[in-house]
Amino acid sequence: MNEHILIIHRWRDRQALYQDYIDHGTHRVSYVTTELGVASVPRGAAAVQVVPATDRVPDVLGAVGELTALYGPPNRIVALNEGDLDIAALLRERLGCGGQDTRRLARFRDKLVMADVIAAAGVPAPAYADAPDEAAVLAFAGEHGWPLIVKPRKGTASRDVVRLGSAADLPALRRLPAEPRLVQEFCDDAVYHVDGLWTGDRLGPWRASRYVNTCVGFTKGDALGSVEVDDAGLLPALGEFTAAVAGALSDEPWVFHHEVFVGTAPGGGPRLTFLESGYRVGGAEIPFLWREVHGIDLMRAAVDIQLGRRPDLPVPAEWRTGGWLLVPTPVPAPCRVLDWHLPEPPTPGEGPYAQVIAPVGDVIPQVGGYEHVGARFRFRGDSSGDVERAVVRTAERFRLECAPLTTAAVRYQACVR
8 A cells, every 4th residue: 555654753863764664665755854864864755844843843734734735644653752752643633644642642741641650550659749830849848858859741851850959949940941840759769771662461572771870960961871781680570560560551562661760678679669651762872772782673663553563573582781871062062073082992892882973073963862962882792790891981981072162172071970
């Protein structure tokens, strides 16, 4: 069948290999993308509309109108970046497309709705409440104490997440854009992420990873890393917990990126607490690691689901261990790369197997997220310990010098805890 398939796409790199998932010769595959994203649109695209940002509703609606005039309303709409899920759901409703609408998306994009679903399922999670104003935050603190976390209900990549230590910190909220927010108890346990496929009734392939530093720290200038876990004492509990979360949020197939607090229970076993979940392939280098280290394309499964197909991914008999590292720019973007240096590792094979570093002279754009950063590295090895050592050593040895477009240069210095 010659269908019109619309893809909302924002990555410059090849996180998703659309030409491998959809026959661009059989179907009319059109794209709405940005100037940065044009570089990775397949040559077989039927048409491409460029917009300033793929989450700006008026611009996207105008672009989709042009494509609809050419090929008729799309039969299916694909959007893989979390920031584009809302506009895709809205378009499906307006154009009568099959797939996830805004009501079905709400439990994955609105953190208050998500928390309600998780609480109803009996999954351990921090206490929470809607936070429409400072009075609501103070009332919550009166019941649960300080410190607290306040974050946007529809935020991504730890944008505008604030830790409040006391009522004296409330003015920090006044400096943020007005939008719906959630308040939660603060949890000091380590944060892990779990990525994979929920088939509708059980886990497909999945991997658990521990963050090196934190996503919030990355927004403040710290390096951010991740190392896949090979702890045989922890993984069974994480698998059961992940299945409970994935099943609570949907009885249909979906690709997930869960975040979970991992601590130690009074009896000595793992204490697992839900943080949040994304209806998507994990960000940063996760799509690349899964393809390059594990031989599994999670993006393919995500596209299959949005096209109404049943995803089918292999589960390896044995897994290698992967990891990644993101280095922020030493000054806020946009900024120009003046110099960078990464010494050879002391032992061959201890460094990254892949790296993405902007050439000297290039400007790193102010886009947000985890793609357009100072540097990105990917690692693989035989154990979590080996990979983590490589991640930390790379962060400590890498040097990046950038300058704002109007002022003097600043050097990056690693902060790894």
